[in-house]
Amino acid sequence: xxxxxxxxxxxxxxxxxxxxxxxxxxxxxxxxxxxxxxxxxxxxxxxxxxxxxxxxxxxxxxxxxxxxxxxxxxxxxxxxxxxxxxxxxxxxxxxxxxxxxxxxxxxxxxxxxxx
Numbered sequence: 001x002x003x004x005x006x007x008x009x010x011x012x013x014x015x016x017x018x019x020x021x022x023x024x025x026x027x028x029x030x031x032x033x034x035x036x037x038x039x040x041x042x043x044x045x046x047x048x049x050x051x052x053x054x055x056x057x058x059x060x061x062x063x064x065x066x067x068x069x070x071x072x073x074x075x076x077x078x079x080x081x082x083x084x085x086x087x088x089x090x091x092x093x094x095x096x097x098x099x100x101x102x103x104x105x106x107x108x109x110x111x112x113x114x115x
Contacts, residue, residue: 004059004061004067004070005059031043031045031098045098045099046099052099052100052101053099053100053101056100056101056102056103057100057101057102057103058102058103058104058105059102059103059104059105060105060106060107061104061105061106062106064082064090064091064092064104064105064106065082065090065092067104068081068082068092068094068104071094071102071104072094075097076094076095076096076097076102077094077095078092078094079092079093079094079095079101080092080093082104087108088108089105089106089107089108090105090106091103091105091106092104092105
């Protein structure tokens with residue numbers, strides 16, 4: 001909900017959740033999960049707040065400023081306020097409650113056609 005998607009499913013243990021984002025399912029699990037840690041390895045989180053995990057989630061929004069504000073009000077930590085980028089996208093960054101960086105951006109505007 002912090003990122004503006006409705007919850008599709010949340011199991012009773014709260015160890016698995018899915019967000020409804022149209023045709024794509026976004027799933028979240030806790031940092032440590034007894035069912036998979038022994039198979040895929042334990043999650044390693046950066047101990048330094050100036051480092052990030054080797055994954056970045058990017059979600060697209062029509063109103064990046066409103067989405068950024070909603071995420072921070074819901075518990076995400078602001079990393080970088082939304083700003084227009086040279087490639088035609090408005091982008092802001094937050095960290096979720098597990099420290100994962102989430103890029104919140106508009107759809108990239110295609111370059112004008114030259115004739």
